[in-house]
Amino acid sequence: MTMVDAHVQGGHAITPPTGTARLLAADDPAHAAHLARFGALPGRRGADAVIAELERAGLAGRGGAAFPTWRKLAAAAQSGRSGVIIANGSEGEPLSAKDSTLLHRSPHLVLDGLLLVAAELGAAEAHLVTTSAQLAPIRRAMDQRADAGGIRLHETHDRFVAGEASAVVNGIERGRAIPRDHVVRLTASGLGRRPTLVLNVETLAHIALVLRFGADWFRSIGSSDDPGTRLFTVVRGGERAVVEAAGGTLLSAVLRAGGADPARVRAVLVGGFHGAWVTGDAIDAPMSPAGLAPFGASPGAGILMVLPRGECGLARTAQITAYLAEQSAGQCGPCANGLPEIAEAMGRVGRRDRNSSLPRQLRELTALVTGRGACHHPDGTARMVLSALDAFDHDLRAHARGLCQEAAA
Numbered sequence: 001m002t003m004v005d006a007h008v009q010g011g012h013a014i015t016p017p018t019g020t021a022r023l024l025a026a027d028d029p030a031h032a033a034h035l036a037r038f039g040a041l042p043g044r045r046g047a048d049a050v051i052a053e054l055e056r057a058g059l060a061g062r063g064g065a066a067f068p069t070w071r072k073l074a075a076a077a078q079s080g081r082s083g084v085i086i087a088n089g090s091e092g093e094p095l096s097a098k099d100s101t102l103l104h105r106s107p108h109l110v111l112d113g114l115l116l117v118a119a120e121l122g123a124a125e126a127h128l129v130t131t132s133a134q135l136a137p138i139r140r141a142m143d144q145r146a147d148a149g150g151i152r153l154h155e156t157h158d159r160f161v162a163g164e165a166s167a168v169v170n171g172i173e174r175g176r177a178i179p180r181d182h183v184v185r186l187t188a189s190g191l192g193r194r195p196t197l198v199l200n201v202e203t204l205a206h207i208a209l210v211l212r213f214g215a216d217w218f219r220s221i222g223s224s225d226d227p228g229t230r231l232f233t234v235v236r237g238g239e240r241a242v243v244e245a246a247g248g249t250l251l252s253a254v255l256r257a258g259g260a261d262p263a264r265v266r267a268v269l270v271g272g273f274h275g276a277w278v279t280g281d282a283i284d285a286p287m288s289p290a291g292l293a294p295f296g297a298s299p300g301a302g303i304l305m306v307l308p309r310g311e312c313g314l315a316r317t318a319q320i321t322a323y324l325a326e327q328s329a330g331q332c333g334p335c336a337n338g339l340p341e342i343a344e345a346m347g348r349v350g351r352r353d354r355n356s357s358l359p360r361q362l363r364e365l366t367a368l369v370t371g372r373g374a375c376h377h378p379d380g381t382a383r384m385v386l387s388a389l390d391a392f393d394h395d396l397r398a399h400a401r402g403l404c405q406e407a408a409a
């Protein structure tokens with residue numbers, strides 16, 4: 001009997017979701033609807049079996065870095081001490097809406113994932129961090145079930161870097177959500193010096209489904225390098241739409257599902273403010289790590305920001321860079337000194353300053369900050385700036401002559 005067949009609740013079989021609506025498959029967020037759609041929590045099977053199932057599933061983290069989830073659980077399990085599990089729903093990236101949508105529409109899948117991982121790893125504490133808007137709905141969801149009373153709920157801090165894993169730990173512990181150096185891994189010493197596992201809320205929701213319906217079901221859609229589904233936030237001007245799509249779906253199809261017209265797209269910032277610009281000629285790239293690698297991009301946390309035809313990518317990049325420089329915790333050299341210099345140079349490029357050495361300066365400055373911060377904020381910022389220099393190469397030359405191709409188009 002497969003894990004899928006084994007799901008019989010109150011005399012009726014639970015059919016696993018068959019289409020791409022998995023995380024968002026329940027009709028409403030109430031616990032009763034959740035149980036009717038997905039069934040009760042699966043029984044305990046032990047940390048080793050859980051880790052093996054997640055490895056077979058090939059689930060990678062949905063918080064941005066796409067680290068294999070089974071490896072993180074294995075590292076936490078190896079520590080051998082009762083530790084801490086944190087569900088990261090901070091969603092510090094202002095473009096993203098997928099975590100808040102998931103918490104709003106399917107809070108019980110996230111709670112299930114958190115409770116399952118905590119139980120299987122023998123964790124002493126389970127925490128959930130989210131934005132102020134989600135606190136009340138999550139509290140309501142916790143009150144609807146008898147097993148969630150021990151979860152500690154926290155409000156995130158309104159800052160881009162507040163969702164970085166060590167900043168999340170600092171936010172809970174000290175009330176200051178700033179990253180710390182990663183010399184000691186959180187899985188060795190995190191909250192209260194105990195082994196701490198931080199997982200994105202979408203990752204936890206997938207875990208809840210994999211442990212119910214099995215790795216084969218998880219892999220039954222998606223691409224071999226990006227199995228299962230993922231949530232995308234399609235951003236067009238001031239509008240954001242959250243779409244659940246199979247891994248490897250074409251960029252154009254995800255954009256269409258999010259209400260954007262691919263024919264009107266000049267470029268897409270894939271992966272959000274720490275992502276990479278992909279131009280309109282790559283509109284049919286598969287949204288998977290392998291499909292996006294030729295363009296220097298990756299799905300990241302699933303953000304797709306559309307730059308419509310007629311808008312200047314360099315000016316938009318300058319705005320984002322200024323924001324990112326301002327959002328750093330300013331406690332490391334690359335952020336305190338490097339990012340403001342990069343923002344200044346990028347601002348001049350965006351304003352069509354007739355200085356043809358600015359791109360070279362930007363390449364030098366981005367090389368100087370990369371890999372030098374306590375967290376990856378400088379690296380992500382540098383990557384986004386460099387991708388703009390490549391994607392908008394023609395505009396770069398026009399800007400150095402005081403012109404803007406796109407504005408003239």
Ligand SMILES: Cc1cc2nc3c(=O)[nH]c(=O)nc-3n(C[C@H](O)[C@H](O)[C@H](O)COP(=O)(O)O)c2cc1C
Nearest residue numbers: 061062063088090091092163164165199200203376
């Ligand atoms: C500057 C910065 C900001 C981040 N913000 C978030 C965030 O808001 N939410 C999130 O889940 N992960 C965020 N991350 C990634 C986390 O550090 C961590 O890798 C993630 O929560 C782990 O979950 P996953 O393995 O399920 O992806 C951020 C990372 C960096 C470098």
Ligand code: SF4
Nearest residue numbers: 329331332335373375
């Ligand atoms: S690299 Fe920047 S954002 Fe990261 S900890 Fe250092 S100052 Fe803060």
